[in-house]
Amino acid sequence: MSLLLYNNTIIVCEYTELVVKQSKNFIKNDVFSNIRKVSECRKILGRYRNLYVCLYFKGANKMMEKKVNTYQEAIDVIEEVGLLPLATLIPDYPSLNTITMSENWYLDTEYDPWIWRTKFSSDGVAGYGKFIKKKSVLISRQLLPYMKNILGHSKSVEERYFNGIISKEALELFKLIGQEGGIDTRNLRVKAGLKESHKKRIFENALLELQGAMDIVISGIQVKKNGDGEKNGWNSTAFETYDSWAERNNIETFELSREEAKRILMIHFSSFCSNEVVKKFEKIFK
Template sequence: MLDYKVRTYEEAIEVIKEIGFLPLTQLVPNYPSLDSITSKEHWHTGSELDPWLWRAIFPGDGVAAYGKFVKKKSVLISSELLPLTRSTLGSPRSVNERYQDGLMSREAVELYTLISENEGIDTRVLRVQAGMKDKDMKKPFDNGLLELQGFMDIVVSGTKAKTNEAGEKNGWSSTSFETMDYWAEKNKIGKATIKVDKAKMKLKDHFTSFCSPETMKAIYKIFKF
């Protein structure tokens, strides 16, 4: 495995810029993940050294897109690598077009519409507005968000703290979402206009330059080389 030892947020940014693709937890054999390159003792401490907090700061700073883009697992994709990755894993067709062809659920389409109308919407607010607050709607809600992230239609834009009427923090922070198009444009990232074959070739060259043959087997499956 590439041997990175990261202590600060700034050091983590350098790793993301270098390798371009960083899972939150182990996803690829002999390949870094945010939890493998940082100290376990800093996780969930709430300090400036807490990588769990960084995951929501990276997209806010435009350093990397963050979401469950691969195998329903959370990953960070650098701004530089994002156009290639979107061409490879995403779809050039709209959410509605895919829905008409049976490739997207009705819930996913409804959630995408709400997110596009309320960029940066809090997950709790989104669930209420979608009419999915009831317990039996949690699974369709979660699955809809996973579908949209899997096609790279939406991105985690950050987290929002739960507050009481006095404005004091009261409970766990929740995720907020933006459409990928909005996030990319806001951070001046080029659109995914490159052809799929060329994007795959560039990604393959990128990962081959520092990954072992064993690691590349898993990379091949992820990016469908």
């Protein structure tokens, strides 16, 4: 496996060795021929942490065929692909439900991917939310800054409300989530005055507005308990502002233009996706 720094982007190719270009100088370091996992590369590349890392793999189709059984194996996949939807978002692109065994879902065991989805976020492994097309996706720590640059807004939630871009309900929910990070869906709905059944759609749409701009993330779950402290009923999703979650989990930020962030993401996805999948990403990021 070799890595070439091109326009401030480390591009990982197959096998051989690491080549780093700095100004007009070429410096050869560390042999990567025996390395296969992205996580291993990143450990070695720690000293290049301020560079943008683009990883090369042998294709999304191979990833579609791969099946994972453990939480750690799923983490490895998220780090490899960078963006992992819970369910199919783009044909011929992997998702959590395509790389896991269907019989393991909803069993409430350590092998249950439904439990993993919020654990990724609570552990700081990946950002989780309905960030793209109102669909739930997981975004790796490495790609989050670029995704936020593209999917997010340069203006604050307050400015967007006063400009008529988002709803009053979205603004109120954002304020509540900012005041009480990790607030669960039930309490959030009550405090927002949207508990009535006919206001459920208003509440859900406001959350989608905020997630679609990556203003908030799903940060975990809250277990519903009775007066005796025993589990009672379904768990409830918990929310946190992106900025709070990112700071708490030491997610890096980059001063990049939207065009540069898109360029880096397209290099990443082009390195292992088919032309058809790449075109889908281009539409998402335009």
